[in-house]
Amino acid sequence: MKLAFDLWTFATISAGAFFFLAGTVGLLRFPDTPTRLHALTKADNLGLGLVVLGLLPQADGVLAGIKLVCIWLLVLLAASSVSQLIAATVRRGGGPR
Amino acid sequence: MITPVDIGIAILLLGLAVWTAFARAAFAAVAGFIAYGLLLALVWVRLNAHDVALTEAAIGGGLTGALLISAAARMRRIEQATNTERTGLPVRLLAIAASAGVALALSVCVLVLPDPAPSLAHPTVLNQEATGVGNPVTAVLLAFRAIDTLLEAIVLLIALIGVWSLAPERAWGGRPGPRQVADPNGKLAWLARVLAPIGLVAGFYVFWVGADFPGGKFQGATIIASMWLLAQMAGLAEVPPIGRTWLRVGLVAGPLIFIAIGLAGTVTAGAFLAYPVPFAKPLIIAIEMALLPTLVLVLGLLLAGTPAQELSK
Numbered sequence: 001m002k003l004a005f006d007l008w009t010f011a012t013i014s015a016g017a018f019f020f021l022a023g024t025v026g027l028l029r030f031p032d033t034p035t036r037l038h039a040l041t042k043a044d045n046l047g048l049g050l051v052v053l054g055l056l057p058q059a060d061g062v063l064a065g066i067k068l069v070c071i072w073l074l075v076l077l078a079a080s081s082v083s084q085l086i087a088a089t090v091r092r093g094g095g096p097r
Numbered sequence: 098m099i100t101p102v103d104i105g106i107a108i109l110l111l112g113l114a115v116w117t118a119f120a121r122a123a124f125a126a127v128a129g130f131i132a133y134g135l136l137l138a139l140v141w142v143r144l145n146a147h148d149v150a151l152t153e154a155a156i157g158g159g160l161t162g163a164l165l166i167s168a169a170a171r172m173r174r175i176e177q178a179t180n181t182e183r184t185g186l187p188v189r190l191l192a193i194a195a196s197a198g199v200a201l202a203l204s205v206c207v208l209v210l211p212d213p214a215p216s217l218a219h220p221t222v223l224n225q226e227a228t229g230v231g232n233p234v235t236a237v238l239l240a241f242r243a244i245d246t247l248l249e250a251i252v253l254l255i256a257l258i259g260v261w262s263l264a265p266e267r268a269w270g271g272r273p274g275p276r277q278v279a280d281p282n283g284k285l286a287w288l289a290r291v292l293a294p295i296g297l298v299a300g301f302y303v304f305w306v307g308a309d310f311p312g313g314k315f316q317g318a319t320i321i322a323s324m325w326l327l328a329q330m331a332g333l334a335e336v337p338p339i340g341r342t343w344l345r346v347g348l349v350a351g352p353l354i355f356i357a358i359g360l361a362g363t364v365t366a367g368a369f370l371a372y373p374v375p376f377a378k379p380l381i382i383a384i385e386m387a388l389l390p391t392l393v394l395v396l397g398l399l400l401a402g403t404p405a406q407e408l409s410k
Contacts, residue, residue, distance in 0.1 A: 074295070081288040088284070 016050030134158025147311035229378030231309030270340030279332030318392035351391025
């Protein structure tokens with residue numbers, strides 16, 4: 001059973017790390033702000049989500065697991081709101097190009 | 098034990114520090130500084146100093162970062178002009194020599210430390226039980242070295258007075274900062290409505306567990322103050338004019354109660370800031386509870402800035 005959990009953790013965290021890598025490459029390579037934001041959301045939503053999913057079986061206790069999920073939800077909330085604000089600022093013509 | 102992760106974090110930290118120091122634009126340097134603060138918090142976690150990690154993330158990365166962002170935004174107008182100026186070679190050589198000298202002196206100091214380094218950790222743990230708190234860091238901050246914490250709170254007040262003293266004469270006593278114009282139905286207002294209740298719970302939780310686990314009033318107050326600022330920026334809350342009596346009372350209440358409890362210690366326990374052992378924990382909690390609102394006000398008002406709006410009669 002423990003081996004199955006460990007395999008699950010290994011697989012999902014590797015997948016999460018891949019999305020972080022892809023998001024970072026996108027942030028560095030994409031040409032303008034909206035596409036760069038698009039790349040970043042992949043890292044926040046999928047990358048961190050997969051890492052949290054992978055850590056769930058390793059958490060000690062249900063409460064620690066719920067805290068992990070809450071952290072992911074809070075990051076989702078902050079990241080999506082901030083990307084909306086950045087995108088709105090860029091559309092109004094403000095901010096650095 | 099040093100793991101590859103630690104080495105990776107150390108390399109990243111040094112690289113980020115160099116990048117921040119060499120960044121030409123003020124805003125980029127501030128962004129680097131904030132990331133540096135968060136990375137430094139990770140380092141403290143790896144060193145098992147969770148209290149320091151929380152403080153670094155909340156105050157070093159978060160609060161100082163926000164202060165620097167507003168400073169960079171304010172300097173944007175003059176930045177273009179100053180960036181084209183080149184300082185003379187002697188000045189730059191002097192700056193390099195001074196920085197290298199400080200780095201060298203610090204490394205020498207670290208290297209000549211005796212091994213094992215002198216530590217007060219053992220006597221702290223031995224005497225911690227008398228304070229009644231479970232977190233040794235809280236015991237040090239509010240019992241063994243309470244004078245440092247008292248002076249820290251007062252220093253913050255003096256910093257706030259310094260910020261206020263930059264106010265133009267006509268705005269004295271008025272609201273700090275520029276008037277916030279924000280759409281009450283906008284995205285920021287939505288975020289403030291959703292996040293503020295969660296942030297308040299998290300802030301009070303961090304404050305309350307500080308007695309027995311990592312946390313405490315400084316970290317809790319920073320979280321609560323940032324929620325207050327979020328509500329201000331979203332146009333949902335207005336900064337009070339600095340002339341308000343309740344505000345002035347709130348600003349000095351924490352340190353005054355701290356000093357009063359300290360003075361009472363001279364009678365009941367024989368020294369300033371000493372607590373009679375049976376009442377140590379209730380007194381420590383009373384001080385923490387008195388300092389929390391003061392710290393929230395001071396940190397929030399520090400970020401709100403100098404009074405800039407005229408008093409509306």
